[in-house]
Amino acid sequence: MEEHIVIIGNGISGVTAARHIRKRSNKKITIISSETPYFFSRTALMYVYMGHMKFEHTQPYENWFWKKNRIELKNEYVNQVDVKTKTVFFASGNSLQYDKLILATGSKPNKFGWPGEDLKGVMGMYHKQDLESLEKYAPNNNLCKRAVIVGGGLIGIELAEMLHSRHIPVTFLVRENSFWNNVLPSGESDMLNKHIKNHDIDLRLGVNLKEIKADKNGKARAVIIEETNEEIPCDIVGLTAGVSPNINFLKHSEIEIAKGVKVNRFLETNIQDVYAIGDCAQQHEAIDQRRPIESVWYTGRMMGETVAQTICGNRLEYKPGNWxxxxxxxxxxxxxxxxxxxxxxxxxxxxxxxxxxxxxxxxxxxxxxxxxxxxxxxxxxxxxxxxxxxxxxxxxxxxxxxxxxxxxxxxxxxxxxxxxxxxxxxxxxxxxx
Amino acid sequence: MKNKINHSMSLAKPDAIGVSNKQKIALSIGIIGLFILILALFNVNFPNKGVFLALSITLISMGIVVYSREAYLTKPEGIKNDGVWFKSISSRGVWGWLLGIILTVFYIVLYFFPAYLGLADNGSDNTGLIGLFDPLSKLLSGKPASQWFVYGTLYTLAILAFGYKFILKYKHNRYQQIRTVSVMFFQLGFAFLIPEFMYVLNSDLPYYDLKSIWPLNYYIFDEWSVKKFLSNGNIGLGFLLFGIISIFVITPILTYKYGKRWYCSWVCGCGGLAETAGDAFRQLSSKKMVAWKIERWLIHLILIFSVVMTTAMVYTYLGNSKNDFWLTRSLFITLFIGFLTFLFAGILFFKKNELGNDTKYGAISFFVIIMLLVFMHLTATTEHVFYIKGSSLRSVYGIYIGSIFSGVIGTGFYPILGNRFWCRFGCPMAAILGLQQRLFSKFRITTNGGQCISCGNCSNSCEMGIDVRHYAQKGENIVRSSCVGCGICAAVCPRGVLKLENSSMKGRINSNEILLGNSVDLMNLVNQNSNK
Incomplete structure (x- = not known):
């Protein structure tokens, strides 16, 4: 009987791994996800809200693709992994045996313990469910008079663009004193500040969130700024201050984790037959000038290709080329x-x-x-x-x-x-x- | 929370993109212009037709111009697709279906019941809508209007006005602007004005739109058409020769250098309408694998049909005796079969490897055509080919392909099936250009290394239903025969991954996965495997 490869996560990393394992072998492949039944492009979620595409258009493969390539898709939420019995346990009470396990669970939006961060109308912009929540609380500028975005990175500016497309006024709180200037040289960051303001975004530089105030229904109604104590009334709050590995369910397993799942250059964890790829993987030591955790589409894809080689008997080091x-x-x-x-x-x-x-x-x-x-x-x-x-x-x-x-x-x-x-x-x- | 019904004129479902007051006024102006045409259609007899026609055309154009300026000039340049899938008209909503039905009915009346548009019986004056266009027709060519003149005028108006809108929409993109000016120019000049002026100079010449090439222009080799050309001395002969040179010389050269886009999205009238008035519907084309399969069968069957039909047509009016005309039936058939054999052998010789499995289909098609032609030659009588009258074969093609497919379905169904339904599934000219584009052309859409994020904007905006992302996410160039080179996929790509270019044939088709950023060893391994 062929080996059973179980992949947790149907994002770009997990799906790339599955595709390449299928190309090279006849192993049994199961992908588990609780987010969506089919793989979609996370980076394209914004275009669904903006009306450029429908959600189905963000799915790179038609639905028949999976059956044709004998990749089984399971819609389950993984609670726990028992590496001794090689079993994953689901929230539904079911479980599944694996021979080899690939963790590709991606990230979740960062929260820093702000008061009110779990209120209704407060969301990240990462999962399909975030999009649904946004559609619920900010369908138009009648129901959402103003949105506040906290955190000036790539997701923050995308969320600003999304809301802008529905003519919803946006206040954009950025901790740095210029947009994304922890990554970009000042000339570029400066240019982007102007570009953001040109789109009528209320860009606030060098400010932090103090707390989110609730209305009587437990929904966000305003934010307070740390530095000035200014209260900004709003209907939704987008938390976009970065992401971190989505690995809480591994806390009680024997798999070594730090911020992410610790892996060596072969993407192997401390446990035999368990691998981690994509956003949730953390290198023991950073590769040249990269970060130990890389939450980028392309690196997820590369790790998926690499781990597929290893699983198919060609043990290969993760060697990303030029950044x-x-x-x-x-x-x-x-x-x-x-x-x-x-x-x-x-x-x-x-x-x-x-x-x-x-x-x-x-x-x-x-x-x-x-x-x-x-x-x-x-x-x-x-x-x-x-x-x-x-x-x-x-x-x-x-x-x-x-x-x-x-x-x-x-x-x-x-x-x-x-x-x-x-x-x-x-x-x-x-x-x- | 108020749940009051919002009486907005926006055709959006969640009222995403409001229509400004200025746009509402513009819409009203345009509708008043249209209303004049509708009144004329219902036989309201305007006192001064010329003035009312001018008023109508002016109001319609003004409406579109003002609306577009408000939509695009008040905003920063960039991609303007917000709410496309929310608006009822561009997402197969009620407005979309309504427009589709109105257009379809218009085409049916235009092709089959022109009397309802007011076309006169012999001798009497035009009435209704066609009557309204008499002054313009008389001004241009001196003769009264026909349903085709009305259609041509409205068609040209649509390309010009919506072309202007498209230019504003892509005000940051010079490729889009130049291409649009080109289709506007060819429609106004070559399809509309020049044939009218030609009529003034020589009323015996058949209507001839110089840019409309066989087999799209399926009637150019009809007996009446050829006779008219030949009876008009050197100029007629010149036009006929130009028609032949267009398909056998000019087309192959330009397609080799620039891909089929030189025609389909820069010159062609059908393409012109699709790219301007049809732009709002480009996302509606199906990207499913099954649609692609249907496309390949349908378009190539129609190509075969049109080749056999045209050959049969010419064949019927040729004679058997060398004394009447040097080109006899036997000689014509021999020459034509010889040409096809030469063509097929050439393709096989140069491109066998690239064709792969398609070689089989190519060989079968070739064989079928040759057999049909031989069968025709053996069974033909003076009047009949394939046991039916030669002219009825031509009428079948004219009605089902020329009118119903290209007009009624092709354009009438814009809001349902997308703006290039005819170009994708039916046009035999597109099929010929496509075969050449796939095999002998420098054109391709280059994929930029490993930068694709599989977002799907490219596939979504492809009017020809190509799943562009399928190639882009593997780092492959796009060399599909159906690509008309409109360039919208490249424009909407948020990561700068796609570029239309004409470059050397070497490395044009790269079926390997070339995803840069990976280590070279890994890519070698991945490709080793896919080459097996």
């Missing part, structure tokens, strides 16, 4: 290749160019001494992943990158190009230095 990521801030697209930190680190320098219209800019990070190209952030200009990936691997010099920038251009046909302007700006900067 990359992307996002969209209202109308400004962002891509990053290699490493560009908010402030240049020891021995690094940044070259920053910004277009006059305040919607396009790039920042290139390079080694001050060797002039090696280390990474690029690009806003409002699409660039080619394969070109930068190659240049990073080949350790190209900054001069080479600037000179050949047009080769990396990925903008639609007939768009204006800015390489010449960027080159001029770079040369001018060199002369000043």
């Amino acid at each position: 990359f990521n992307s996002a969209k801030f209202f109308n400004i697209e962002y891509q990053t290749y290699g490493w560009v930190f908010a402030k240049p680190r020891e021995g690094e320098a940044h070259f920053h160019w910004k277009h006059d219209d305040d919607t396009k800019c790039i920042t290139i990070c390079y080694d001050k001494n060797t002039k090696t190209f280390l990474g690029i952030n690009t806003f409002g200009i699409r660039m080619r992943h394969d070109v930068f990936d190659r240049w990073l691997t080949e350790k190209r010099q900054i001069d080479f990158v600037i000179k050949n920038l047009s080769k990396a251009n990925f903008e639609p046909e007939f768009y204006n190009h800015f390489e010449t302007k960027i080159q001029l700006a770079f040369n001018r900067q060199l002369q000043i230095v």
Whole structure:
């Protein structure tokens, strides 16, 4: 009888693992999820609320796909894992035996013990259920006169865009003194501040949430700001101050956990035949400059592919290549290749160019001494992943990158190009230095 | 909590995107313009037809222009799809069905009962809607209007006015703007004005829209059409030759360089309407695998039908004797079978590997066509082919494919089946261009490494029903034959993953998973496996 692979979580990590195990083997595969019956793209939830798509459009595979590929889907909530008997126990009282277990349970929105954080009308924006809750409490600007978003990261700005699309006024509380400037260099962060305000978002920088006030029905009615004690009346509160691994159900198992499920480079936990991938996995030691817990779509996908190899008898180390990521801030697209930190680190320098219209800019990070190209952030200009990936691997010099920038251009046909302007700006900067 | 009914004119279900007062006024202006046409339709006899026609057209255009300006110029540039799936009209709601029914009825009357539109019997004057258009027709060509003139005028108006709306919607996207100006230009010039002027210069020439190419223009090789061309000296012969050169020379060259988009989303009138007036319905095309299967059978069967039908048509009016005309029936059939064999052998020789399983279908199709033609030649009499009158084969095609499929269903069902239903499932021209695009073209949609997040915006906005995401999330380029290159998938992608380009044939089709960001070893392993 074929080995039974049980995967907890039907997000990108778990599903990628399942698909690749199926490609390479005839093992029995079961995916368990209590969130949705079928895999959907979490990153696309916002477009459902905005009316760009229906929920079914966020499902990358048609419903027949799973049966055809003999991947069994189970709609259950896992309470507990017993690694001795190799059993997972469900909230429904049922249980399931596994031969190998893959934990791919993703994240949950962070809460920091704010008073009122569990009130009705207070939600994250991560699960399908968050979307349903938003649809219930903020269907339009009649029922929701104002929304407050707490936490200035990628999910926060997406939630702001969602609410904006239904003409709901938004107050956006950001702890940092400029949007996402713990990640982005100041020029970029500054540009985004303006872009956010241009969309009539009430952006409050350098403020923290003190508490959420309830009305008599136990629903959020206002927030209090820590610094000023100002009370802002609102109908919903979005908590978007980051995410953390969704692993509470493992607390009483023998699987080693810290913030996430501890794994080695082979994505193996301390328990034989138990693996963890995606957002919920925590590396013992961070891989090059990455964080020990990576909650990014792409890394989840890569871990899924890697663990599938291991499970199919080809034990493989998780070796992510050059870092990359992307996002969209209202109308400004962002891509990053290699490493560009908010402030240049020891021995690094940044070259920053910004277009006059305040919607396009790039920042290139390079080694001050060797002039090696280390990474690029690009806003409002699409660039080619394969070109930068190659240049990073080949350790190209900054001069080479600037000179050949047009080769990396990925903008639609007939768009204006800015390489010449960027080159001029770079040369001018060199002369000043 | 109030639950008062909201009397908004927004066609949205949750009242997501309000319609501003200015837009309500614009809608009213447009509806008044339409109302004049409706009054005319019900035989209200306007005193000064020219003035009322001008008023109607002006009001309709003004309504659309003002509405669009308010919708897009008051907001920052970007993707404007908010509420598309909430609005009743663009999500198969009541308004969508209503519009679909109105359009369908209009097409049925237009094609089969033009008298209801006021088309005159011989000798008398036009009345009703067609009568209202007489002054404009007389101004352009001197002759009274026909139902086709009315249709052509409204069609052109729709492409121009909604083209303007589309340009504003994509004010940040020059590819979209230039492409739209192109379809507006070709519709106004080539489909509408030039044929009218040609009539003024030489009223014996058949109506000829130079950009409408066989087999989309299925009547160009009809006996009456060819006779009219040939009886008009050099200019007629020139047009006929241009028609032949269009399909056999110009089309292959342009498609090789730019993909079928040069025609389908830059020049073609059907495409022009779909891209402008039909833009609001692009998300309605089915992305299901089963729809793709139906598409491939249907469009290629229609292609075969149109090829056999046209050959049979030409065949019936050719003679058997060399003394009458050098091109005899036997010579024509021999030449044509020779051409098809040459074409098929060429495809097999160069592209056998890329065709894979489709080789079988290609071979069967080829065989069926040849057999049909041989059978036809052996059984034909002077008047009859396939035991029926040659002209009835042509009428069957004209009614079922030319009118019902492309018009009634193709456009009438915009709000139900999406704006490219005809282009996707029926158009034989699209089928020919598609075959070439898949096999011999530099065009592809490049996927940007590993940046896809499988969100589905691309697939959702594909009017041809291509599941773009299926390819993008694997890092594969999109080289589907049906892609008309409208570029909306690339525009709506929130991660900058897609780019339409013409580049070298090498590496154009990459069926391997190329997801950058992974270690090279892993990707080698993944691909080793998928190549097995």
